Amino acid sequence: MKRVKRRYLALQLECEILPTEREFIDAVWAAVTKLFGEVGASTTGLSLISFDLNRKIAVIRTSLAALNIVKASVAVITGIAGKEAAVHVLAVSGTLKALYSNVN
Amino acid sequence: MTRVFTDLHLRVNHKDQQATQQIINRAARFGYSLVSIPFTSAMRQEELAKLKAMSTDVGVDFVSRADFHPRTENDLTHFLRKFRRQFEVISISCDTKEVARQAAKDRRVDLLSFPSLDYHKRFFDRAEAELASGCLAALEVDVKPLLVLEGPSRVRLLMSLRREVAVAREFKVPIVLSSGVAEERFMRYPRDMASLAYMVGLDEASALDAVSTNPEEIVKRNRVKLSNRFVAPGISIVKEGKT
Numbered sequence: 012m013k014r015v016k017r018r019y020l021a022l023q024l025e026c027e028i029l030p031t032e033r034e035f036i037d038a039v040w041a042a043v044t045k046l047f048g049e050v051g052a053s054t055t056g057l058s059l060i061s062f063d064l065n066r067k068i069a070v071i072r073t074s075l076a077a078l079n080i081v082k083a084s085v086a087v088i089t090g091i092a093g094k095e096a097a098v099h100v101l102a103v104s105g106t107l108k109a110l111y112s113n114v115n
Numbered sequence: 116m117t118r119v120f121t122d123l124h125l126r127v128n129h130k131d132q133q134a135t136q137q138i139i140n141r142a143a144r145f146g147y148s149l150v151s152i153p154f155t156s157a158m159r160q161e162e163l164a165k166l167k168a169m170s171t172d173v174g175v176d177f178v179s180r181a182d183f184h185p186r187t188e189n190d191l192t193h194f195l196r197k198f199r200r201q202f203e204v205i206s207i208s209c210d211t212k213e214v215a216r217q218a219a220k221d222r223r224v225d226l227l228s229f230p231s232l233d234y235h236k237r238f239f240d241r242a243e244a245e246l247a248s249g250c251l252a253a254l255e256v257d258v259k260p261l262l263v264l265e266g267p268s269r270v271r272l273l274m275s276l277r278r279e280v281a282v283a284r285e286f287k288v289p290i291v292l293s294s295g296v297a298e299e300r301f302m303r304y305p306r307d308m309a310s311l312a313y314m315v316g317l318d319e320a321s322a323l324d325a326v327s328t329n330p331e332e333i334v335k336r337n338r339v340k341l342s343n344r345f346v347a348p349g350i351s352i353v354k355e356g357k358t
Binding site: 025046079083085087089100 | 261262300301313
């Protein structure tokens with residue numbers, strides 16, 4: 012079986028009240044599902060890698076094939092857990108090591 | 116070559132200095148190099164100077180832009196005759212087909228925009244694109260409705276935009292992606308704006324061009340035309356002789 016290529020995204024949260032990890036990843040899933048449907052969402056292989064509360068930076072992983080879907084969905088987020096919020100993509104990388112060196 | 120990211124449609128009220136300053140600061144922080152706040156009527160030179168100074172302070176170049184909603188073709192030509200030489204960018208919101216056609220074939224128009232909510236009034240079809248491709252007009256797509264709308268209205272908008280983008284690409288009409296936001300919270304990084312264009316069928320390179328190269332070219336072209344040294348396309352004054 013062909014290996015699935017992945018991409019890691021560093022996301023900057025912009026919100027007054029910090030959401031929990033669960034609320035954040037739920038908001039991402041909701042945005043993907045709303046825009047691309049359940050079939051589209053199922054191709055993303057989305058998962059939360061880390062969530063830095065102090066710097067408001069989250070790292071998520073997705074499949075390369077669904078990278079554009081995830082980037083578009085993340086840009087559409089205007090609220091998390093009922094509070095106004097925005098999510099910006101800081102960096103995209105193929106490895107966590109490169110991603111962290113980009114962000115730091 | 117690094118891209119010069121541009122947002123030509125920050126819809127903040129320029130008379131509200133604090134909000135204007137905040138939105139320009141944020142644009143600078145997000146990496147935009149060229150920004151514009153539209154005027155709807157005659158612009159006072161001191162207002163423009165203030166906005167330019169505000170932008171220069173944070174390292175952003177301010178572009179003067181006028182938005183107009185003409186009701187008739189005559190309205191449009193009257194507006195263009197009066198304001199073309201005062202603004203660097205002219206955008207026409209087309210509410211009727213007659214206005215849309217006239218705007219597309221007038222070389223003084225830079226941007227064509229259409230109502231986001233009323234999809235019956237989106238007149239960017241093949242005929243419109245053919246006229247626009249023969250002139251210099253570009254299709255402006257605002258990102259804000261994609262963030263704000265939900266459900267069937269967003270679906271309808273996406274459907275219209277996808278069709279229009281395909282037609283524009285077929286006829287090589289440049290596409291300009293703008294934010295169209297009045298509030299800071301809806302502002303997005305330039306690359307995030309380009310990501311949103313994926314939903315309307317633009318590939319990554321074209322989407323990045325729509326937030327950088329395409330608007331930048333419009334501004335460059337018009338700045339040359341508005342300079343004192345411009346005579347006609349391809350002819351400019353290089354040196355003046357002594358009399």
